[in-house]
Amino acid sequence: MTGLAVVEIVRAGLCDLVVDQGRPGYEHLGVPSGGAADPDALAVANRLVGNDATAAGLELAYSGPALRFPQGGTVGICGACFTATRSSDTAVKWNETLVLAPGEILDLGAAREGCRCWLAIGGGLEVPVVMDSRSTFLPAGFGGLQGRGLRHGDVLRLGETADPKRLLRATPPAELNDNCLRVVAGPQAGLFDDAGLAAFFSEPYRVASASDRRGLRLNGTALSRATTELPSQGVLPGAVQVPPNGQPIILGWDGPVTGGYPVIAGVIRADWPRLAQLRPGDEVRFVTIELEAARALADAEWKIGGRA
Amino acid sequence: MDLPNERIPDCTGWRWVTDRGLRLETGGHTLARYQLLISRDLPEVESIIPADDSILLVLRRGAVISAGLRAALEMPLDLRSQTASRLHRIVASYGGKAGPDLAALAERAGLSQQDWIAQHAAAEYRVAFLGFQPGFPYLAGLPEKLRAPRRAEPRVHVPAGSLAIGGPYAGIYPKSGPGGWQIVGVTEAVLFDPRQSSPVLFAPGDRVRFEAL
Numbered sequence: 001m002t003g004l005a006v007v008e009i010v011r012a013g014l015c016d017l018v019v020d021q022g023r024p025g026y027e028h029l030g031v032p033s034g035g036a037a038d039p040d041a042l043a044v045a046n047r048l049v050g051n052d053a054t055a056a057g058l059e060l061a062y063s064g065p066a067l068r069f070p071q072g073g074t075v076g077i078c079g080a081c082f083t084a085t086r087s088s089d090t091a092v093k094w095n096e097t098l099v100l101a102p103g104e105i106l107d108l109g110a111a112r113e114g115c116r117c118w119l120a121i122g123g124g125l126e127v128p129v130v131m132d133s134r135s136t137f138l139p140a141g142f143g144g145l146q147g148r149g150l151r152h153g154d155v156l157r158l159g160e161t162a163d164p165k166r167l168l169r170a171t172p173p174a175e176l177n178d179n180c181l182r183v184v185a186g187p188q189a190g191l192f193d194d195a196g197l198a199a200f201f202s203e204p205y206r207v208a209s210a211s212d213r214r215g216l217r218l219n220g221t222a223l224s225r226a227t228t229e230l231p232s233q234g235v236l237p238g239a240v241q242v243p244p245n246g247q248p249i250i251l252g253w254d255g256p257v258t259g260g261y262p263v264i265a266g267v268i269r270a271d272w273p274r275l276a277q278l279r280p281g282d283e284v285r286f287v288t289i290e291l292e293a294a295r296a297l298a299d300a301e302w303k304i305g306g307r308a
Numbered sequence: 309m310d311l312p313n314e315r316i317p318d319c320t321g322w323r324w325v326t327d328r329g330l331r332l333e334t335g336g337h338t339l340a341r342y343q344l345l346i347s348r349d350l351p352e353v354e355s356i357i358p359a360d361d362s363i364l365l366v367l368r369r370g371a372v373i374s375a376g377l378r379a380a381l382e383m384p385l386d387l388r389s390q391t392a393s394r395l396h397r398i399v400a401s402y403g404g405k406a407g408p409d410l411a412a413l414a415e416r417a418g419l420s421q422q423d424w425i426a427q428h429a430a431a432e433y434r435v436a437f438l439g440f441q442p443g444f445p446y447l448a449g450l451p452e453k454l455r456a457p458r459r460a461e462p463r464v465h466v467p468a469g470s471l472a473i474g475g476p477y478a479g480i481y482p483k484s485g486p487g488g489w490q491i492v493g494v495t496e497a498v499l500f501d502p503r504q505s506s507p508v509l510f511a512p513g514d515r516v517r518f519e520a521l
Binding site (some may be wrong): 023025026027028029030031033130131137139140142143147184185187192231232233234235236237238239247256257259260261266267269291294295299 | 317323324325326327328329331342352354355356357358359360361362364369370395437438439440442443444446483500503507508509511512
């Protein structure tokens with residue numbers, strides 16, 4: 001056992017967050033469930049290094065950190081491909097168990113396409129559990145490492161690992177290579193006029209730069225409707241709110257739990273992996289799916305097997 | 309335009325918010341329905357979020373809506389047997405630098421500042437729901453006369469502990485940050501501390517009274 005193993009942040013990425021599967025069940029206290037934007041991708045990365053699927057790992061956005069492993073370790077990375085190098089000159093492959101030698105540095109650069117990847121380390125990241133989760137919640141500054149993104153010089157403690165491990169390889173679910181988000185009608189869809197609904201379902205919207213884990217702000221045809229403010233209602237990630245300027249916002253993982261803007265539609269759970277990879281400038285289109293069909297969708301399946 | 313998926317067949321008053329959230333209209337009985345729902349064992353439900361005349365139930369992935377959940381959603385409420393709720397006494401100082409909107413609100417209500425404060429502190433409030441920030445309470449029970457719309461221009465910085473008025477609700481900012489409510493005072497009470505085993509001071513249904521310093 002290596003209870004004292006650590007990973008050192010030699011250089012921080014743009015937004016490196018400690019995350020796990022989130023903290024559902026605290027929304028009634030004003031705390032969103034948060035957690036990995038693509039929980040399955042983190043769960044699979046964990047399995048690649050022999051961790052429980054619920055272990056904490058890193059969510060990296062846009063551009064990643066350089067990590068040093070003084071005692072060595074195992075790493076699994078899933079999600080968007082980033083440029084990456086190892087100090088041992090070994091190739092860095094996504095979706096498989098990587099074994100790092102003591103002292104080795106794993107250096108991640110920019111995302112080649114998409115936005116986020118999830119990096120699990122054998123043993124998991126040992127940060128304090130806050131409200132049943134190790135996930136960072138930036139808007140209120142708690143969870144993860146002191147409630148913030150990683151910085152140069154940070155040292156993260158790792159949990160115990162169960163050696164020896166099998167080397168594994170994972171295959172992501174089939175890629176959907178269009179820019180469509182599947183939505184079911186929202187509770188206030190009826191407040192929008194025909195022109196607004198027609199625009200929402202036929203015009204493209206572009207992801208605005210002021211987007212983050214709280215919400216993806218979109219720019220496109222403004223959606224008009226009669227009422228501007230409503231009584232606050234419970235909301236959740238994927239809900240598409242329309243504020244008075246008519247430009248929709250897709251609520252994200254760290255978004256509010258109640259909101260007073262009409263919800264025109266809701267992106268279905270199966271399209272979270274796609275939401276997680278959107279970045280400013282990307283174009284999206286909304287397509288309807290029947291509620292029953294959405295709820296009957298089988299979870300997109302990752303396959304995991306031994307690595308030769 | 310055709311709007312699919314708005315309702316589950318056979319049940320009125322339910323709407324879907326994405327494919328995971330069931331929104332239930334509660335009329336004026338949000339807290340009673342909320343308390344009934346949290347008293348049940350509903351394995352398919354991940355979270356229950358009370359709000360303004362509605363409740364959102366977030367379903368677990370792959371959950372099927374059971375007969376037990378349908379029953380809990382449709383069961384008549386016994387409004388006489390409200391569960392006893394906690395009472396919080398919040399010591400607050402009103403006006404001055406910590407309450408920059410008090411003077412304007414008092415004038416709007418046609419009251420002296422002293423009378424405005426007396427009315428605010430005489431009322432008993434109920435935590436209708438929490439939202440906006442972790443631990444931010446929407447307090448129902450604000451006297452009609454003291455109600456005021458949110459500020460046209462939200463403030464960039466509202467200090468932690470600020471007492472606020474937003475439409476029909478009183479509120480308290482747990483943490484400093486931007487905010488659009490009218491600010492009338494401040495309290496030293498800690499509403500949210502993630503290091504504590506129970507991080508949030510208020511829960512839906514709790515009672516709150518203010519004491520002017």
